[in-house]
Amino acid sequence: MAERALITGDHRVAQLVDDAGRAAETDDFFRSRAFYEAEGVSHSLIVGGDSGDELALPLLVHGIGDSGQLDAITPYGYPGAAIRVDRSSPPDPGALDWSATGLVSIFVRDRIGHAPCFAGGTRRSAVQVHDPSRKRQIRTRFAEQIRQNERLGYHVEALPGPSTTVEHRLSFHSVYTETMRGVEAAERYFFEPDYFKAILEYERSWLFLARSPERATAAGAIVVRSDDMLHYYLGGTAEVHRPRSPFKNVIAATIELADEFGVRLNLGGGVKPGDGLEDFKRGFSNAELPFITHEIVCDPEAYASLGGNRRDTRFFPAYREPEAG
Incomplete structure (x- = not known):
């Protein structure tokens, strides 16, 4: 790890370390080496004082156009921070000295179901959750379609990530990419097959594949365990099978896994609060948590x-907001 000197006394400092996120690693998926390498994590942000390091966050550091300036963002999903010292209250970003980082701004995605890593924060949205300690809630027409698909011969394979084959991963890549094209997703949401290979090397990951009666891959999802929860991470459906919606069978199978482990399953939210994707996930949930x-x-x-000081946008940082059209 790169050398760093913490400022002593009551002064708490944030420092940027060029270590590919090693200071922020834990056993959880969203802070694992497999995930960091897949996402391209470049640095750790370490917050501490004379009593030692309090927390460390994984960051991707980027140049800002031709300005010569840098900013950073945590990787996709729900990484939050590796908490090294559990304080009674999280650090206040406004009270920290950020000058040593050399960054203009940082966008942090926090953990789900745990106290925030920093004080304050923005409730960006809510994620839909299946909680095994509560009565299972699956929308009636969803349950009927799941049973109908089963009668037609659709079935779901639940494969531990490290045991998946090239065929498994390529078939998932195909249905996932087809789905992203269908919804005109941003380039950020398209991945090469090697990305799926990397994240499925994590020991507590699973690939769910819905197979058609002809054994073609009709839908699929990747589920991971992080911070004492299961998380639906990525998924998709083959266009030709979309009318039958076999992805509902996939979600039902992930709920079974959560019940088996006795842990909550984070199904995620929508692209925007209240949209059709959120409503779909709400059809399987019995709780929700803030993101x-x-x-x-x-x-x-x-x-x-x-x-960056524009008031006409919620996008952060404002200077990176994509141009309309």
Whole structure:
């Protein structure tokens, strides 16, 4: 790890370490080496004082156009921070010294179902959850379609990630990519097969594949375990099978896995609160949890000079908002 010196006394400092996220690793998927390598994590952000390091976050550091400035973002999903010292209250970003980071801003995606890693934060959305300790709730027409698909010969394979074959992963890549094209997803949501190979090397990951009566892959999902929960991570349905909606059978199978382990299953949310995707997931959930993010401006002057102080957008950082059209 790169050398760093913590500022002593009551002054708490945030520092950026060029270590590919090693200081922020834990046994949980969203802070695992497999995930960091797949996502391209480049640095750790370490917050500490004279009593030692309090927390460490994985970051992807990027240049900001031709400005010569840098900003950072945590990887996709729900990584939050590796908590090294459990304080009674999380650190307040406004009270930290960010000058040593050399960053303009940081966008942090927090953990689900746990206290936030920083004080404050934005309730970005809610995720739908299946909680095994509560009565199972599956929308009636969803349950009917699941049973009908089973009668037609659709079945779901639940495969431990490390045991998946090239055929398994390529068939999932095909249905996932087809789905992303169908919804005109941003480029960020398209992945090469090697990405799936990397994340499925994590020991507590699973690939669910719905097979048609002809044994073609009709739908699929990747589920991972992190922070004492199962998380639906990525999924999709082959266009030709979409009318039968075999993805419902996949979700039902992931709920069975959560019940087997006795842990909550995070089904995620929608693209926007209240949209059709969120409503679909609500059809399987019996609880919900907040998804918290933190929008941290490390260098207010640089942020303002880049056009970040706009009030007409919720996008963060504002200077990276995609142009309309």
